[in-house]
Amino acid sequence: MTPARVTGTPGRTRVLIVGGGITGLAAAHRLRERLGPDAEIIVAEQAMRLGGKIHTVDFAGRPVETGAESLLAARPEAIGLAEAVGLGDAIVYPSDAKPALSLGGELLDFPAGHMMGIPGDPADVAAIANAKERPDNGLPILEPGADMSVGALVRSRLGDEVLDRLVAPMLGGVYAGDVDRLSVRAVMPQLAAALERHARLTDAVNEIKRPPSDGPRKPVFATVDGGLERLVTATSASARAEIRLGMTVRELRQTPYGWEVIAGPVPDPIKIKADAVILAVPASPAAVLLRAVEPQAAAALSGVAYASVALAAFAFDRVDLPERSGFLTPASEGKTVKAATFASKKWPHLGRRRQIVRVSMGRLGEEALLQYDDPTLAKTALRELGEHLGMRLPDPVEQRVDRWGGALPQYTPGHDARIAAAREALGVHRNIAIAGAAVDGVGIAACIASGQRAADTIAATVVAADR
Ligand SMILES: Cc1cc2nc3c(=O)[nH]c(=O)nc-3n(C[C@H](O)[C@H](O)[C@H](O)COP(=O)(O)OP(=O)(O)OC[C@H]3O[C@@H](n4cnc5c(N)ncnc54)[C@H](O)[C@@H]3O)c2cc1C
Known part of the structure; x- marks a missing residue:
């Protein structure tokens, strides 16, 4: 040396x-x-x-993200930085299309009134999960500064189905993690603070849920035109x-x-x-x-610890996708695909001439998935996408696979x-x-x-x- x-x-x-x-x-x-x-x-x-983890590529003539695709606009830092560096005019917002929950071969509407899948009222999610709030002991759920896993919290208060069918898919989209090992305080800090004041989980959720406003709703997410x-x-x-x-x-x-x-x-x-x-x-x-x-x-x-994910992107010339921004699906459905984004339905700035779909695969512990070669992963993603959508998809005009090994930290x-x-x-x-x-x-x-x-x-x- x-x-x-x-x-x-x-x-x-x-x-x-x-x-x-x-x-x-x-x-x-x-x-x-x-x-x-x-x-x-x-x-x-x-x-x-x-x-x-931010990487934009030219895909089917459009700027498409291979990693992160959106900025949280509900907090100030990302939009603030974009404006400070001269990109204020390039900030764009998603359409009104909402994500669905893919369950039992159907695309269902996500129930309203939840926080990361945890309902403010068990009746709101009755169509999807058997939810019944367990009796409480009148004491706040968390002591000051204490912590517990999201899994332990939701299972013990509202039951397994709320966790597995609603909360796990929502959190899986962000963390690709195991909800039984994810910290409430780290992934839902506002909820953790409310749990120090409430004996019932639904009361804590209702305290922090965004109140319905009369005026136009401010978008929660944004991105940058051009990537x-x-x-x-x-x-x-x-x-x-x-x-x-x-x-x-x-x-x-x-x-x-x-x-x-x-x-x-x-x-x-x-x-x-x-x-x-x-x-x-x-x-x-x-x-x-x-x-x-x-x-x-x-x-x-x-x-x-870190979880790994793989993403497959497909561009279709002619395909009739549902008017949704995509879907999430619980692990209990037994599929490799855990979520999909219908990018061109979600982001109007991408245009609709070509439909671009991003499919994500991989949860914590599924690292072996990343060993498959690109054509195998793409084939699996495309087949399962068709199953979720209940249609035979045409051949994509372009496809790509991106792997993010050890990319998402698990708190x-x-x-x-x-x-x-x-x-x-x-x-x-x-x-x-x-x-x-x-x-x-x-x-x-x-x-x-x-x-x-x-x-x-x-x-x-x-x-x-x-x-
Ligand atoms: C597939 C995917 C989708 C995501 N989607 C979203 C989303 O839609 N919205 C969102 O808000 N977040 C999303 N995220 C999360 C978000 O993108 C990342 O958490 C964030 O970009 C991480 O930024 P960072 O700078 O902390 O780390 P990184 O982006 O990991 O940057 C760290 C850098 O350090 C470099 N480095 C490592 N070791 C060394 C060394 N020894 N010497 C020099 N350099 C080194 C690496 O090469 C890397 O460039 C997503 C993440 C992934 C993987």
Whole structure:
């Protein structure tokens, strides 16, 4: 191994961000705002492109997402960032088409009045699940700060069918996880807070359900016309960061003056010195980098399991899809396909000349699925899609398969407390922060908030040290 080359400009504040997904880029953007034009902000990304789980491709002449497809517009961070980087005019919203629940060979309407599949009134879901609220003991369901799994909560209060037929498919779309191992506090924080005040689950749900409004409903989701990768590119440009692609960060060391990382290929390593470091990578690389620095934080991160998913996309020239945005289906239906999005029904900006359907496969523990070759996965997806829709589908004019191995972090009960303890342990080391889907929430909006929070923390200490 040749001696490491050292890069750096003496006298300028330098922050190194490890990971060029949306978290790292949102952090870079916020750091530029906080530290001004002179700061050196470096983003080291191991892949040859930015964006991580956001990746837009040209498919059948349309910009189609191979990973994340929508932004949560119900919270401010994603739309706020898009506007801040000049994409305000490109934000587009879905049509009024709603997703269906595919059950017993039928596409059924999702009942109204639920929160992630948990009803505010068992009668609302009677057509789909046998739901009966169990007697309670008059005490709040959760003690302050306590946690439990979504599965344990819903099974014990409303029964197995509500969990298996409604809640699991809803959460499966986001986490691809096992509801018996998903933390209520991490995946439904608002509900967890309400459970500290209520003895009945339905009362907690009714407290936080969005009240019906008289005016036009504000859309919950949005995306960017032209693809979410535009958000990645625009954020990166607006951050004016030095982007280093193909640069894997392999080692992190604390020095008396800040941090030093070893990056790049093993035979030709590069040593980068920085005043501060933000780790915006998945849990496993973050744990590796922190092992020698702060073992407690490394242990908390290495405990985060990941689920894998595969997506098949199909473009059809002539097909009569239902007027729905797609469907979800419970694992009890015994299918490989767990959800489908009728992209061109859901997103009017994609146009309807060609119908584009994205089919997702894979739940936690179904990693073997990813071993099948592309034609086999596509064939399975297409056959099952036809079964769900009750029709023989024509041959697609174009198809593709994308695999996301180990892509979706699973927050088990106690996740928030473990991450808080990891952050506390890291707090004794100056100028280092962790952020991203592994720690603060899986959705893009949550990742942006997490990157911004890390940047705020670092900017505050770096600026204080300069005074
Ligand atoms: C199939 C799929 C669909 C999804 N759909 C949605 C959706 O519709 N809406 C939504 O809000 N969210 C969705 N998500 C979740 C969301 O996309 C991700 O949680 C989010 O984009 C993660 O961002 P991140 O920056 O934290 O991590 P990542 O995107 O994983 O970025 C981390 C980056 O770090 C790099 N890296 C790792 N190790 C190193 C290292 N040692 N050195 C340098 N670089 C390194 C990686 O290459 C990667 O680019 C989806 C996720 C998947 C997989």
